[in-house]
Amino acid sequence: MGSRVGAVLAAAMVSVAAQAAEKPNIIVILADDMGVDSVAELNEKLGIKTPHLDKMVKGGISFGDAHSGSAVCTPTRYGVLTGRYAWRSRLKSGIVGKWERPLIEEGRLTLPGMLKEQGYDTACIGKWHLGWNWPKKGGGYTQKQGEIDFTGTIEGGAMGCGFDYYFGDDVPNWPPFVWIENGKMSGVPDTNLKFAAHYGSNNGIGLKGWKLEDVLPEITRRSVKYIDEKAKTDDPFFLYFPMTSPHTPIAPSEQFKGKSGISAYADFLMETDWCVGQVLEAVERNGISENTLVIFTTDNGTSPKAKFEELREKGVELQEHWRGYKADAFEGGHRVPFIAVWPGVIKPGAKSEQTISLVDIMATCADATDYKLPETAAEDSVSLLEVFKDPSVTKPLHEAVICHSITGQFVVRKGRWKILFCPGSGGWSAPKDAQAKKQGLPDWQLYDLVKDPKEINNLVNTNPEVVAELKGILKKYVEQGRSTPGAAQPNHNQQNWWPQLPWQKGE
Ligand SMILES: [Ca+2]
Ligand SMILES: [Ca+2]
Structure with a gap:
């Protein structure tokens, strides 16, 4: 190869790499059942320390009037990944059931699909709860436990809507108690498991020796590993990290058991905060902070499984500002923390009282990557980027x-x-x-x-x-x-x- 051709080629490659580098990495952390009063920096009466979330609040922008699309898991998750309210789908109430088929419609443009189109590597690590195609013995799919071929490949779901990689336990308080990695189960769930009542978990089929305490640390470790690996490549990445906590099973790991001196739930909330810290630390350690947008939010309000009264007696207040809790139309059902960090774009300690929704994440990511959404996608999603850049913007982003x-x-x-x-x-x-x-x-x-x-x-x-x-x-x-x-x-x-x-x- 002539040296001139080589130089031109090298220049072209540098320019492609530079273009790719302009697209920010995106990490969306979605905690489970954690109301807006669960972050110490946002609720001085919380009575539990959340140093890592506090650091996010101080380092980025926090929204005081952010809402999950729904007061329960599945529909909010649908809205995060499609930018569309879930009541437009087949799901008019409740959640996707055990062994149910995928909720996200085939062919619909999703958040990971949109980013994949732009050269992103995309991963979902954690709780899915949006349905899968479970393989049927003898072929096809089924929604009945007894008909499932547990040695087969689960299709649709996370892998069917634009994720290159999935690892997690689909719903950690439901069978099967197994890991799913890219559609394969980590073993045949042939043991009937019975968990102690204090976990608040369902019983059912799973792997012998399954430990509920291992789920949160394992998905956190895998998320950190993913960041460590992808930070070394030229392509941008999108990590969707739907945490399994502080939802039931309330299962703090050994490191956190008794740490709060308050209750297992308080320990678990502390562990949730710590896991967020692990992800933030991985971003910093890899030197990619400047070019990484990290969003932390939660799928709905705090569950009564937290035991509000018992906590109150011990100086923990999870209902300081709003009425009701998970499942409700009252604010406690759907008002959630929403914090975004992106040094260079978002100024530290910014606050916004814009009324926003979790369906806005998709248009925000489109805006942040200069992607023009087609009219057939993200029908309810409004970009928050303008407010990220200038929190003094008070003109409502949404009509309602x-x-x-x-x-x-x-x-x-x-x-x-x-x-x-x-x-x-x-x-x-x-x-x-x-x-x-x-x-x-x-x-x-x-x-x-x-x-x-x-x-x-x-x-x-x-x-x-x-x-x-x-x-x-x-x-x-x-x-x-x-x-x-x-x-x-x-x-x-x-x-x-x-x-x-x-x-x-x-x-
Ligand atoms: Ca939830
Ligand atoms: Ca499960």
Whole structure:
């Protein structure tokens, strides 16, 4: 090869590498069942130390008004990975069940798919809970445990929607108690496992000797290993790290058992914080901080399995600012911590009170990588990049944000106003909807969150014009198949009405 040709080639290669290097690495850490009051830096009454999350808050931007798409696991995860509210899919309430097929539609552009298209290496390490195609004995797929060929390959799921790599325990409190790596199980789950009640886990089939305590440390170790490996390559990477904690099984590892002096749950929350710290440390150690966007958030509010009262007696307050908890339409169900760190782009210690949603992660990542989203994708997602760069931007990014309870009850949030189209919590806290109805409470609830953050004074009967406006917004968002500007898109099966919507069919 002539030296000139070689030099030109070398220059071209450098330029390709430089272009690739311009795309930031992206890490999305999604804790499980961890409400906004669970971070010490954001709640001075927490009573548990969270030094690593505190460091993120101080080093980046934290949002005080961020919401998960739903108050439970599966639908929020759908929204993170598609930028679309999960109630547009086949799932109108609840979660994907054991052995259920994939929820994310084939052919839909996803967050990992979009990044893969741009040359990213993509990995999901942790809890999936969005369904898989379980291999059936003799061929095909099944949704019945008894028909599954556990030596076969699980398809769809994480590998089917754009991840190059998956490692984890699909749902850690459910069978099978096995590791899944790229569709292969780590062994045949042929032992019936029974766990002590304090874990709060289901029993069922798994590998002999399975230890619930090993799950969180192992997915953390694998995430760190992934960062260590990918930091050495020229291609950018995307790591989605859906943590399994502090959801049940409440299983702090040996290193954390008794560390809080409060409860196993408090120990587990400390371990959760430590695991976030491990990932942050891996980014720093590899010298890639400047070019890595790290987002930490959680899929829904704190579960009552944390035992709020018992913790309160020991000086831990997990419900300082908001009403209700996991599963609810009340704020405690869906208001979550949302922290982003990206040195050079996000200034340290920035705060924003923009009302945002976890569905915004996809458009934010598109914006951060100069990717133009097609109209058929991320229909509810709005980029946060502008606010990352300038937290003083107060013009609302969203006209309104929609949240959803476990029973599929709708919340519309616009500015100070929040409407709940249900008479009670829409979830698990008191009063549940049936109780509320018995008590003769109004069918809907309207709150002024500025004056009444704890959702006590229902203004639904005194503010009919606000009620009409918020209901109209929901109707528009449903019928257009999107809440962002663009061409209308179909919901699942072209369905524009179902019983939880606050108007009559055909109205
Ligand atoms: Ca959850
Ligand atoms: Ca499992």
